[in-house]
Amino acid sequence: MAYKDSSKLLPPPSANDIISVANALNTLKDVKTTWIIGKISLTPGQQKFWFEACENCQKAINVDVGWVMRCPSCKEESRVVARTRVGIAVDDGTGSINTVIFGLDAEKLIPFTTLQFWEAHTR
Numbered sequence: 001m002a003y004k005d006s007s008k009l010l011p012p013p014s015a016n017d018i019i020s021v022a023n024a025l026n027t028l029k030d031v032k033t034t035w036i037i038g039k040i041s042l043t044p045g046q047q048k049f050w051f052e053a054c055e056n057c058q059k060a061i062n063v064d065v066g067w068v069m070r071c072p073s074c075k076e077e078s079r080v081v082a083r084t085r086v087g088i089a090v091d092d093g094t095g096s097i098n099t100v101i102f103g104l105d106a107e108k109l110i111p112f113t114t115l116q117f118w119e120a121h122t123r
């Protein structure tokens with residue numbers, strides 16, 4: 001399953017498409033995306049829950065938020081925005097897998113917006 005535009009949320013999967021975490025750990029060497037279900041917890045030791053990203057293509061960039069730059073990834077002139085990135089572990093009893101959730105996916109799971117994370121970090 002392609003997950004090319006990560007700014008769009010995918011529709012929920014059917015139950016048949018969800019595999020166990022143990023199964024996912026075995027297949028993720030070959031398969032890049034999969035559906036899993038489980039209890040999530042924050043990965044400890046995270047310094048911040050956002051990163052600087054190109055507003056146009058959403059790729060990470062090492063430029064301060066608010067700047068306008070020529071993006072090296074998409075080559076467009078674009079604003080630098082804060083984008084949510086939260087490391088989580090998903091555990092379903094068969095195993096635990098570390099993953100990262102971005103943008104709208106993350107904001108659905110946690111009660112803060114990127115802007116709130118960014119403001120908390122910079123003030």
Ligand SMILES: [Zn+2]
Pocket residue numbers: 054055056057058059071072073074075076078
């Ligand atoms: Zn870009």
